[in-house]
Amino acid sequence: xxxxxxxxxxxTVRCPIKVxxxxxxxxxxxxxxxxxxxxxxxCPKGAAxxxxxxxxERVKKPLIRTGPRGSGQWREASWEEALDYVAAKLREIxxxxxxxxxxxxxxxxLNSHISKTFMRALGSPxxxxxxSCCKGSLNTAFRSLTGYTDANVGxxxxxxxxxxxxxxxxxxxxxxxxxxxxTNALENGTxxxxxxxxxxxxxxxxxxxxxxxxxxxxxxxYALMNVIIxxxxxxxxxxxxxxxxxxxxxxxxxxxTPQWAEQQTGIAAHEIISLARQASAVKPxxxxxxxYRSAHYTNEIYVRRALIMLNALMGSIEAPGGIFFxxxxxxxxxxxxxxxxxxxxxxxxEVRCDGAGTAKLPxxxxxxxxxxxxxxxxxxxxxxxVKGLIVWRHDPLLSIPDYENNKxxxxxxxxxxxxxxxxxxxxxxxxxILPESIYLERGDSIQENAGLKxxxxxRKPAVTPRYDTKPGWEIMKGLADRLDIGQxxxxxxxxxxxxxxxxxxxxxxxxxxxxxxxxxxxxxxYWNREDGLKFKTPSGxxxxxxxxxxxxxxxxxxxxxxxxPPAEGYFRLMIGRNVAHTHVSTQNNPLxxxxxxxNLLWINTEKxxxxxxxxxxxxxxxxxxxxxxxRAHVTDLIHPEAVFMVHGFGRKVKAxxxxxxxxxxxxxxxxxxxxxxxGSPALQHVHVKVQAVG
Amino acid sequence: MSTYAIFQDESKCISCRSCQVxxxxxxxxxxxxxxxxxxxxxxxxxxxxxxxxxxxxxxFHCADPWCVPACPNExxxxxxxxGVIFINQNRCAGCKSCIMACPWSAPQWDAQKGKAVKCDLxxxxxxxxxxxxxxxxxxxxxxxxGPAENVPETKRIRFARQIxxxxxxx
Ligand code: SF4
Ligand code: SF4
Ligand code: SF4
Numbered sequence: 109x110x111x112x113x114x115x116x117x118x119x120t121v122r123c124p125i126k127v128x129x130x131x132x133x134x135x136x137x138x139x140x141x142x143x144x145x146x147x148x149x150x151c152p153k154g155a156a157x158x159x160x161x162x163x164x165e166r167v168k169k170p171l172i173r174t175g176p177r178g179s180g181q182w183r184e185a186s187w188e189e190a191l192d193y194v195a196a197k198l199r200e201i202x203x204x205x206x207x208x209x210x211x212x213x214x215x216x217x218l219n220s221h222i223s224k225t226f227m228r229a230l231g232s233p234x235x236x237x238x239x240s241c242c243k244g245s246l247n248t249a250f251r252s253l254t255g256y257t258d259a260n261v262g263x264x265x266x267x268x269x270x271x272x273x274x275x276x277x278x279x280x281x282x283x284x285x286x287x288x289x290x291t292n293a294l295e296n297g298t299x300x301x302x303x304x305x306x307x308x309x310x311x312x313x314x315x316x317x318x319x320x321x322x323x324x325x326x327x328x329x330y331a332l333m334n335v336i337i338x339x340x341x342x343x344x345x346x347x348x349x350x351x352x353x354x355x356x357x358x359x360x361x362x363x364x365t366p367q368w369a370e371q372q373t374g375i376a377a378h379e380i381i382s383l384a385r386q387a388s389a390v391k392p393x394x395x396x397x398x399x400y401r402s403a404h405y406t407n408e409i410y411v412r413r414a415l416i417m418l419n420a421l422m423g424s425i426e427a428p429g430g431i432f433f434x435x436x437x438x439x440x441x442x443x444x445x446x447x448x449x450x451x452x453x454x455x456x457x458e459v460r461c462d463g464a465g466t467a468k469l470p471x472x473x474x475x476x477x478x479x480x481x482x483x484x485x486x487x488x489x490x491x492x493x494v495k496g497l498i499v500w501r502h503d504p505l506l507s508i509p510d511y512e513n514n515k516x517x518x519x520x521x522x523x524x525x526x527x528x529x530x531x532x533x534x535x536x537x538x539x540x541i542l543p544e545s546i547y548l549e550r551g552d553s554i555q556e557n558a559g560l561k562x563x564x565x566x567r568k569p570a571v572t573p574r575y576d577t578k579p580g581w582e583i584m585k586g587l588a589d590r591l592d593i594g595q596x597x598x599x600x601x602x603x604x605x606x607x608x609x610x611x612x613x614x615x616x617x618x619x620x621x622x623x624x625x626x627x628x629x630x631x632x633x634y635w636n637r638e639d640g641l642k643f644k645t646p647s648g649x650x651x652x653x654x655x656x657x658x659x660x661x662x663x664x665x666x667x668x669x670x671x672x673p674p675a676e677g678y679f680r681l682m683i684g685r686n687v688a689h690t691h692v693s694t695q696n697n698p699l700x701x702x703x704x705x706x707n708l709l710w711i712n713t714e715k716x717x718x719x720x721x722x723x724x725x726x727x728x729x730x731x732x733x734x735x736x737x738x739r740a741h742v743t744d745l746i747h748p749e750a751v752f753m754v755h756g757f758g759r760k761v762k763a764x765x766x767x768x769x770x771x772x773x774x775x776x777x778x779x780x781x782x783x784x785x786x787g788s789p790a791l792q793h794v795h796v797k798v799q800a801v802g
Numbered sequence: 803m804s805t806y807a808i809f810q811d812e813s814k815c816i817s818c819r820s821c822q823v824x825x826x827x828x829x830x831x832x833x834x835x836x837x838x839x840x841x842x843x844x845x846x847x848x849x850x851x852x853x854x855x856x857x858x859x860x861x862f863h864c865a866d867p868w869c870v871p872a873c874p875n876e877x878x879x880x881x882x883x884x885g886v887i888f889i890n891q892n893r894c895a896g897c898k899s900c901i902m903a904c905p906w907s908a909p910q911w912d913a914q915k916g917k918a919v920k921c922d923l924x925x926x927x928x929x930x931x932x933x934x935x936x937x938x939x940x941x942x943x944x945x946x947x948g949p950a951e952n953v954p955e956t957k958r959i960r961f962a963r964q965i966x967x968x969x970x971x972x
Contacts, residue, residue: 135828136828137827152818152822155827155939156823159827159832288943295814309816309817309854312844687819698832699833701833703819
């Protein structure tokens with residue numbers, strides 16, 4: 109048995125792993141025992157990576173479509189033929205519509221510097237990551253307050269004395285390090301307050317659980333600020349030093365009393381007051397968690413801003429036990445890894461097709477784009493025709509709300525090529541599928557892990573590929589060569605790529621051999637709270653009154669708009685995660701399918717009784733966009749105004765035989781409506797009608 | 803009971819079922835058999851707080867096991883040195899007697915191989931000085947492995963508190 113240290117990719121957390129290999133087959137995957145935050149542990153998805161490797165239902169060879177789109181009629185092709193074919197199609201579109209007629213989407217990944225370079229070299233502004241659909245509004249909220257994106261921020265769970273989670277379901281959307289830290293913290297007496305319209309596993313571990321009316325988080329935060337400011341519970345020194353616009357906030361939240369918030373949220377005023385007092389008593393070692401997925405409502409950016417502002421009032425930004433800015437190699441005086449995107453590349457003067465970075469969408473991050481705007485841009489050919497789509501490690505058909513509309517947009521495209529490991533909905537609806545080797549069969553660009561202690565991690569191949577697949581970075585290079593932009597991809601092998609990244613850093617691959625990673629320092633790095641906080645806002649402060657927002661004509665503190673309850677027989681559709689699955693990518697894994705074969709519709713007992721719905725019965729769920737059937741889970745553990753389902757089920761691709769047609773698709777029911785200031789889609793905006801079947 | 807035991811600190815368990823999946827992979831099992839399993843009870847409302855129990859169930863490695871005498875082929879055995887109950891897969895004829903005999907259904911049916919399979923505390927691993935696969939996998943350290951006489955103190959104390967608390971309600 110041979111141990112290979114690598115990085116997991118069953119979800120996007122990228123935990124360090126030890127892959128145990130015998131005779132070119134993977135026997136077991138454990139967490140990397142050398143990483144003190146992991147200690148050999150693994151989540152069920154990480155463990156089940158073993159079944160992905162030998163899965164017969166993966167894409168095994170390059171495929172070119174022969175029948176109509178989505179018909180599942182393919183012919184196998186050699187890599188030469190498939191890459192020539194794709195390059196010819198892309199060139200055709202480029203010649204006819206210009207490079208901007210080609211868009212690219214991916215889930216951000218270790219090789220994003222390669223795909224970004226590809227689009228820049230090609231001359232198209234239309235690089236999209238999936239980020240907006242997950243946390244675009246959180247990104248904008250952080251930029252509006254601190255000048256940094258959410259990706260530059262972390263939470264110091266281990267040292268916190270009180271952690272307040274607004275639906276941040278740590279124990280079911282598992283990240284190994286955070287789960288360990290939180291369990292240890294709870295054992296050492298850290299208080300946990302959990303706020304959610306639904307009782308999750310995380311709620312069962314909390315000292316206090318508060319069932320909030322769906323969609324009213326902002327009202328709760330306004331009232332918490334009201335108490336904290338009225339009772340002078342905030343960190344005055346910190347606020348005086350680092351906050352811009354405190355007086356304006358004070359004026360603004362004056363009318364948002366706990367009694368008012370009780371009416372909005374359903375949480376008793378005395379609970380709100382006591383939470384504000386308890387949290388303040390242990391400041392600055394307190395975390396008002398700003399959330400991860402932040403794509404729920406149209407006021408999302410303000411929900412996220414309010415949570416970040418609560419931390420600022422606690423003085424917990426850049427404090428032990430609070431939230432911190434991640435430090436990279438530069439912070440310890442080392443040279444960061446080289447990235448392809450750091451080369452001198454052609455400038456692009458075209459506007460983005462989604463409008464990010466223009467007057468249409470001035471505040472969302474153009475570096476990621478606003479991917480849920482892509483279907484509209486394609487359908488309306490506004491501002492110009494987009495006719496080609498390259499997809500890598502992303503399933504936009506299932507991740508962008510309103511499935512049928514996404515399909516209509518895809519139908520207008522001349523060409524779609526997807527790089528993926530399995531038959532995603534998007535791959536199935538493509539013209540060409542270029543099969544990627546899975547993470548156990550390939551290496552990727554080196555990971556730069558910024559944090560309190562920066563480090564570098566390596567994903568390397570543990571076994572040889574099972575099928576005729578290639579790593580994505582090699583596929584992209586193959587395409588680049590054929591499109592005459594190969595000069596920007598100066599590598600021929602994984603070793604070349606790694607050496608390119610490491611050049612000048614003083615590190616070599618040898619440094620990764622013993623443990624699979626390299627720590628760049630021993631002690632956590634905090635900036636000095638007296639005079640060393642390096643906010644990147646124009647004022648150098650935490651901008652409660654935000655120049656980013658105000659300059660673009662948006663208010664810093666919008667008045668609260670009451671949330672109307674759904675009409676009789678209707679519910680707000682909430683979505684979320686379960687520990688067994690990652691987004692839309694694991695439902696067909698045999699052992700994960702066994703853990704959770706279908707999603708259920710959580711519905712409040714009283715409401716279900718009223719509608720004549722029994723536990724376990726099939727129900728019809730319909731919205732303005734479509735309808736699905738799903739099994740009901742009748743429970744007291746959800747707010748009566750909402751129903752809930754786990755994201756990613758109700759799959760339409762027959763080739764994925766295990767998950768085909770199991771459960772319901774949330775994407776099919778959702779309306780494509782966004783928080784245009786923050787950039788996230790409002791995935792929980794839609795109201796659905798629920799009816800018993802039969 | 804064997805000299806060793808796996809203990810579960812229920813207060814730390816989050817029902818992630820890494821233990822269940824990792825055990826199956828370590829034993830080369832596919833869909834179906836679950837040598838260990840988490841049983842979920844709840845959540846129920848306890849003093850205004852939603853509380854759930856996630857109980858880890860596997861083989862108890864009984865001091866006086868039902869399964870060993872039930873096996874007509876002497877496949878089910880007790881290891882002399884430490885009392886670990888294990889199945890000698892070469893001898894297992896697939897008669898399922900052990901599955902019927904065990905009050906907890908700890909032995910499971912592996913339809914692919916046509917044999918019974920059960921928790922053997924990962925004999926090969928513990929002989930190599932490692933912990934059972936499920937214990938190493940557990941993200942919250944809810945599972946621990948050691949000599950049976952070392953029932954972790956925390957678990958006892960917590961258990962005692964629970965008894966007192968529940969008596970207080972009557
Ligand atoms: S959380 Fe699980 S699936 Fe995600 S990277 Fe870690 S081990 Fe892999
Ligand atoms: S299989 Fe059942 S009877 Fe046999 S040792 Fe285990 S728990 Fe006891
Ligand atoms: S791995 Fe640990 S936390 Fe997860 S279900 Fe098993 S015992 Fe519980």
